[in-house]
Amino acid sequence: MTLPTKQLDPLDNPRMRKIIDDTIAEYGDQNGALMVVLNHIQERIGFITKAMQAYIAKNLNVPVSKVHGVVSFYSFFTTEPRGKHVVKFCIGTACYVGGVSQLIDKAKQVLGVEPGQTTPDGLITLEVCRCVGACSQAPVVVVDDTNRGRVKPSQFGKILTDIQKSEAAA
């Protein structure tokens, strides 16, 4: 579930609070409970705010620094809602050498947001990721789980505007 960018913390929303409490009640006693709980909450709510991290830490009786460490380490977790579309830049070695930073610059220029941020209309989230295994196609951009290889900065603006146009036409 992905929600609008401006909203109350899910802990202040009774329905979402119940999802969090039910998840902790169901999986909190398992081995590796922290990862299981975080995965379920990320999937069902779409993000895990700092306040949610502190709440989960308290209820699982683990240090909040540990929860924060897990959320920060794995790119699957986010602290804010993702946009309707996610554009990921591979920053593995081949893509880095292949010029992915120029694509990131182009995205910043076109959208006005950086990796880790979502456009104010909630349409596109930019992220970076590790090697996606398509190094021969570097630089690689992953648009909604589809790899686009050998992307040039001159083509990249069109990828973004195509997303925007497809939404405007929908």
Ligand code: FES
């Ligand atoms: S480094 Fe980008 S696909 Fe391998």
